[in-house]
Amino acid sequence: MACDALGHITHPDEGTYTISYGEAVDLGYCRPLTFHRHEGIFSVDLEDGSSTSITVSSKNSPKLPGNLKKLSSLQKALDFYKLVCTRSLDKSGRPNVASYHGSMISWGVDKLDQIRDQMPQAGGLVIAPDIKFAEYMATLLEKIDGEKPFIVHSNVVNPEAKIDAFRKSNKRWIVSVGMISEGVDIPRLRILLYMPFARTELVFRQAMGRIVRNYKNGDTTRSYVVIPSHENFERFASNVENEMSPRARIEPPRSEDKLCPVCEAVNTKNASTCSHCEHTFSDKTPQQKVCTNCDGLNPITAKSCISCGHSFELPFSVSLKEALRVGVIARGMDISEEEARFGEKISDDLRDKILKTGDQNLINIIRVIPEEAYGRLAAIINETLEN
DSSP, X not given: OEEOTTOOEEOOGGGOOOOOHHHHHHTTSBOOEEEEEEOOEEEEEOOSSSSOEEEEESSSOOOOOGGGTTOHHHHHHTOHHHHHTSOOBOTTSSXXXXXXXXXXXXXXXXXXXXXXXXXXXXXXXXXXXXXXXXXXXXXXXXXXXXXXXXXXXXXXXXXXXXXXXXXXXXXXXXXXXXXSOTTOOOTTEEEEEEOSOOOSHHHXXXXXXXXXXXXXXXXXXXXXXXXXXXXXXXXXXXXXXXXXXXXXXXXXXXXXXXXXXXXXOEEETTOSBOTTTOOBOOOOOOOEEEOTTTOOEEETTOSBOTTTOOBOOOOEEEEHHHHHTSSEEETTEEEOHHHHHHHHHHHHHHXXXXXXXXXXXXXXXXXXXXXXXXXXXXXXXXXXXXX
């Protein structure tokens, strides 16, 4: 390293040192990671008056009945990741706790509870693919966790202030769409529920980097990334895991102690008050689920009943309408749900006005473009006019 006459510092190439994530973990610069690959099986009801349904999982391509094999839009809609990004609503139109996302959130909530025994300030981050999905996940989180999460996206007023408020608080969860990325440092984050489709490993690693910061000296916590069981995510996760030393990959045994959030004194797991400062611990009941076979209680993350062995890995039911409305895929166009709804809203009026012009070129356009895409066309025209 040298200093020139103007006081500028120059760094020779041989003075630059780059380390991998695995090396950073071994050196104590970052927290070790565990990836939870969240599997799900979807049963899609064809709603054709028969009892036919199609099973979709991350491991197998859906097998369509003979008369439906030619429908490329249906094949694309029944992609596992597309179904993962389908909001599941109950009969009242509210987010459904008994859904793939509900089970994913339940796993994350349970793991965060465990981590907060050792690091009471620990928080969780949900990265959603779009605003509607972020709001859906935030509602599910409040239902399952009992605490309203922070939510930040481009339509939120002053999102930077909300992020800073979350950083300085002890609140449990924050849901984000593209707001908590490279350069945003919240060292207390320990859980990441990751939903966007990461097309590159760099993007995936940048998201992962939000939860591996050391919180303070002597931090011994572990971080967890919850991902849909998908070939892209799994390949990226495996690359990260392969960087880690065998020692760093080992999941530590669950601690039988907990720290007081006020004085940080070590207490037994079942202590109701701190033995040092008499702080009263939260009496939050661990999440459990009832076995439908024997009525036995089980941890929320159990894959089978601890009493009778009954499997909990039952398919999540999705209607064909829901499957097709993970946005719309029509005539080779991948259209978002928001665009599709707007397109349908303006389609009749737009079609009538274009037909009345008698202009064959305009008429040909609306014949080629599906009505669900009219919203995208209108948005492009409005943006052009504004510029």
